[in-house]
Amino acid sequence: MSTARHILALLKSHLEGDDKEFLSVAMQAAAHEARLGHASVAQQLRDLIDEAKRRTAAAHTRGGQIIVLEPRGELASLLSVQTPRIRLNDMVLSTALAERLRRVLVEQRQQKKLREHALHPRRKLLFVGPPGSGKTMTASALAGELHLPLFTIMLEGLITKFMGETAAKLRLVFDALRQTQGIYLFDEFDALGAHRNQANDVGEIRRVLNSFLQFLEKDTSNSLIVAATNHPEMLDRALFRRFDDVIEYTLPDPELAKEILSRKLAPFETADLDWSRLLSEVNGLSQAELARASEEAAKQAVLGGSTVISSDALFMALQERKAASP
Numbered sequence: 001m002s003t004a005r006h007i008l009a010l011l012k013s014h015l016e017g018d019d020k021e022f023l024s025v026a027m028q029a030a031a032h033e034a035r036l037g038h039a040s041v042a043q044q045l046r047d048l049i050d051e052a053k054r055r056t057a058a059a060h061t062r063g064g065q066i067i068v069l070e071p072r073g074e075l076a077s078l079l080s081v082q083t084p085r086i087r088l089n090d091m092v093l094s095t096a097l098a099e100r101l102r103r104v105l106v107e108q109r110q111q112k113k114l115r116e117h118a119l120h121p122r123r124k125l126l127f128v129g130p131p132g133s134g135k136t137m138t139a140s141a142l143a144g145e146l147h148l149p150l151f152t153i154m155l156e157g158l159i160t161k162f163m164g165e166t167a168a169k170l171r172l173v174f175d176a177l178r179q180t181q182g183i184y185l186f187d188e189f190d191a192l193g194a195h196r197n198q199a200n201d202v203g204e205i206r207r208v209l210n211s212f213l214q215f216l217e218k219d220t221s222n223s224l225i226v227a228a229t230n231h232p233e234m235l236d237r238a239l240f241r242r243f244d245d246v247i248e249y250t251l252p253d254p255e256l257a258k259e260i261l262s263r264k265l266a267p268f269e270t271a272d273l274d275w276s277r278l279l280s281e282v283n284g285l286s287q288a289e290l291a292r293a294s295e296e297a298a299k300q301a302v303l304g305g306s307t308v309i310s311s312d313a314l315f316m317a318l319q320e321r322k323a324a325s326p
Contacts, residue, residue, distance in 0.1 A: 077157035084140035122244040128232040129249025132288030135228040167211040189227040257282040264294035281318040293317035
């Protein structure tokens with residue numbers, strides 16, 4: 001390829017936001033210059049390419065603040081990115097669950113010490129539990145605690161009717177894992193990890209799942225992989241042993257439910273709430289549903305010109321949430 005063709009190809013890939021192609025063409029240009037005997041120019045190009053690869057991280061710090069760059073090219077349809085500010089202390093967690101999550105954080109923060117002894121920190125996590133129990137919020141909290149961006153894999157962009165394309169897109173995601181440190185969340189993971197002996201399995205699903213298993217097993221990046229599902233019974237059993245930790249979420253018991261309601265209503269007056277009556281209605285409600293019930297009661301108070309939360313208003317809100325639950 002001539003120098004002019006290289007320039008055209010570089011401009012085209014730049015305009016399309018295809019960083020991978022841009023760097024590929026740049027490498028071709030470096031090789032071309034080397035063949036012409038321009039060793040110094042070729043080396044300068046290679047050095048610049050190496051520097052560009054280092055800067056392709058989607059997040060870095062500037063003045064202590066995380067700066068996030070949106071995924072570009074084909075990755076833009078596969079990943080969404082955000083910089084969560086939530087922390088684990090912002091969540092209401094059972095003692096056992098909080099301990100398991102803090103163990104992940106401790107290992108991540110002291111991974112250098114672990115690696116010095118040929119040990120590896122937990123970084124491939126599977127969250128299982130009912131909807132609204134805090135799995136997705138936990139991924140955000142881990143990102144906030146570790147000052148890393150949260151990348152959510154968009155399954156609608158990943159899974160296509162052409163399973164060969166899905167496997168190729170999976171490879172792009174795992175390439176991004178290596179290039180850009182972050183928390184990578186596969187939400188509603190059962191859409192990708194359903195077991196391979198389903199009646200409607202046409203063979204291609206098995207190949208996609210096998211590809212995921214291979215990518216997951218070979219991944220040695222510094223990123224954290226979080227897969228979350230409401231339906232662990234649908235997952236292929238081979239998946240469970242590929243994760244470093246399988247963490248189970250449950251619906252809150254009355255004590256935890258009271259803490260969730262109290263925290264959400266902290267800006268309001270709740271001294272006169274009849275907790276024994278209220279807690280009789282929390283069975284079967286998730287953390288998210290309790291939070292919504294709190295918000296409904298708070299809105300009713302505000303619109304009524306008050307800051308006092310009444311037991312009747314919160315009781316009715318809880319009943320409404322329970323009636324709306326599947």
